[in-house]
Amino acid sequence: MAHIPKLFGIVISFLVISSSCDKVSSSDTIEDEAPKILYDSNEKYFYVKAVRDVHLAKSLWVNMDYIEKIDFGRKWPPAYDQMLMPTLRYLESLELSFNFTFYGYLTNFVTFDIDGRICMKKITYYNEQCNSFVAPLGMKLSFRKDESFIKYIDTGKSLIVQWGNVDLYPPFYLEEQNVTLQVTLYENGTIEIVYKQILTSLFVLFYEGDFRTAVSIGTRDSKGYIGKDENIYGVIALQERMNNDFDIKNGTVIVMTPLPTCNWFTSCELCTLSKIYFKCVWCPQLNRCTNYGMDRNYNAWLSSGCVNNYISSSYAEKC
Ligand SMILES: *[C@@H]1O[C@H](CO)[C@@H](O)[C@H](O)[C@H]1NC(C)=O
Ligand SMILES: *[C@@H]1O[C@H](CO)[C@@H](O)[C@H](O)[C@H]1NC(C)=O
Ligand SMILES: *[C@@H]1O[C@H](CO)[C@@H](O)[C@H](O)[C@H]1NC(C)=O
Ligand SMILES: *[C@@H]1O[C@H](CO)[C@@H](O)[C@H](O)[C@H]1NC(C)=O
Numbered sequence: 001m002a003h004i005p006k007l008f009g010i011v012i013s014f015l016v017i018s019s020s021c022d023k024v025s026s027s028d029t030i031e032d033e034a035p036k037i038l039y040d041s042n043e044k045y046f047y048v049k050a051v052r053d054v055h056l057a058k059s060l061w062v063n064m065d066y067i068e069k070i071d072f073g074r075k076w077p078p079a080y081d082q083m084l085m086p087t088l089r090y091l092e093s094l095e096l097s098f099n100f101t102f103y104g105y106l107t108n109f110v111t112f113d114i115d116g117r118i119c120m121k122k123i124t125y126y127n128e129q130c131n132s133f134v135a136p137l138g139m140k141l142s143f144r145k146d147e148s149f150i151k152y153i154d155t156g157k158s159l160i161v162q163w164g165n166v167d168l169y170p171p172f173y174l175e176e177q178n179v180t181l182q183v184t185l186y187e188n189g190t191i192e193i194v195y196k197q198i199l200t201s202l203f204v205l206f207y208e209g210d211f212r213t214a215v216s217i218g219t220r221d222s223k224g225y226i227g228k229d230e231n232i233y234g235v236i237a238l239q240e241r242m243n244n245d246f247d248i249k250n251g252t253v254i255v256m257t258p259l260p261t262c263n264w265f266t267s268c269e270l271c272t273l274s275k276i277y278f279k280c281v282w283c284p285q286l287n288r289c290t291n292y293g294m295d296r297n298y299n300a301w302l303s304s305g306c307v308n309n310y311i312s313s314s315y316a317e318k319c
Contacts, residue, residue: 020146028136039244039254043278045103046191046219046256048221054251058195061182062153062160069164071147093122097156102132103221103234105296106262110159110185113149114140118161118183119215131222131230136183136193137202137208138216140169159202160217169204175200189258197247203247206239215239217248219256223298233294265289268319271312281310282319 035053042048070092073227092112099106102120108123111130116137119130142148145165152161162182184190206212218236225231236256242248262280265271271282273287278291281308292310293301301307311318 018143031144033251037253039238039241042240042259042277043236043256044259045221045266046062046236048236048238048254048256050238050246050248050252050254052247052249052252057196057253060184060192060194060253062162063194064134064151064153064160065161067151071153082186088215091123092150093124093156094152094159095122096159097154098158098187100159100185100187101258102134102219102294104258104263105221112152112161114141114143114164116166118185120221127231131232133216134183134191135187136163136195137179137180138167139214140168140180142167154157157187161185177205191254191256193254193256195250195252198249201249203242203244203249206242207281211240212242217242221296223294226294226298231298253286261295262291268311269316272313272316272319274313279310279313281306283310 033054034210035051035056037049037051039048039050049068059099073083083283094112096110098110100120100166101107107120109120110120111119111123113123113129113130116139117130117133117135120132120134122129123130141163143150143166145167147165148167150161151164152157152159160182162180162207164180166179168177168179174242176197178197179195181208182194182196184192186192201309202215204280206215217238220232220235223231223233238254248281260274260277262274262278265274266289268284268289271280274280276291278294278295280289280291282289283301283304285304285306286300288301289300290306290310292305
């Protein structure tokens with residue numbers, strides 16, 4: 001409950017664009033480019049804003065020189081085959097010191113895997129799917145250089161994760177990219193991604209080669225298993241939004257501010273009277289406010305009988 005006003009209080013706090021950068025530069029180096037808004041859009045679950053601002057990116061960057069790189073607690077060696085292909089999965093799960101709000105759900109376990117994502121749960125077995133995640137650059141990554149790393153700091157109010165000097169894996173990228181980026185998950189649900197170094201523009205890389213489908217940049221959550229398959233919802237696929245203007249390269253900063261979801265409402269009244277993007281209905285059998293089942297635990301919604309018997313805003317007096 002305490003979180004509801006927080007979420008409602010969301011005043012989308014745009015990045016403050018430094019006024020010290022108003023000098024127009026004749027130089028070609030991106031260091032001197034004026035900050036530029038690349039993308040600015042309501043994506044229903046998040047408000048997404050992307051800018052390119054090398055100075056902002058630098059100021060958000062956290063020095064982790066003194067932090068040990070993680071040693072991937074569970075790995076199944078050999079991690080790379082003769083072709084230096086990452087055949088197996090590296091996993092490291094971590095309990096957070098705070099609850100992170102993700103699609104309206106509290107999460108205090110995350111797992112890093114080799115696929116460039118932060119999974120929003122503790123992954124306990126090798127084949128377990130990761131369908132609820134934050135992906136700054138979700139594709140196979142190679143950590144085989146000595147200087148490659150994942151490091152993190154849990155500040156008690158945020159989790160800051162850095163991927164350093166990693167390469168994109170699929171074998172079609174023979175070119176090294178030496179990517180360094182940082183993701184911060186704030187307790188209030190805000191996600192901030194800072195791309196510090198990428199040797200080639202990601203737009204050029206993905207579109208010229210048409211490898212867009214090989215990457216996920218953004219977030220998604222899972223409705224849970226329905227039969228054998230885990231069903232996803234709420235997909236934010238920023239790789240599909242990329243274009244000449246919205247490119248991801250050195251100095252791109254993406255901020256995703258969470259927007260309210262139905263599952264936050266804990267009473268029938270709050271649920272049915274809610275005025276948010278989603279149409280929320282109350283399921284009395286489950287004591288649950290839902291966007292017609294489009295959230296976690298879809299199976300419970302299906303078997304509850306609420307599918308044909310929910311309380312919607314037009315019948316709020318039935319609460
Ligand atoms: C969430 O926390 C971040 C970092 O402290 C802050 O910039 C942002 O304004 C906060 N958002 C809300 C909605 O409170
Ligand atoms: C996280 O949320 C759970 C469930 O609401 C609560 O029991 C727990 O105390 C919270 N943890 C922290 C660190 O706030
Ligand atoms: C990758 O980038 C880092 C930081 O810019 C640099 O120190 C390192 O030498 C680079 N590695 C390669 C193989 O280019
Ligand atoms: C990013 O910065 C590196 C130096 O750190 C530079 O070599 C590279 O060309 C830059 N990439 C882009 C796309 O500007």
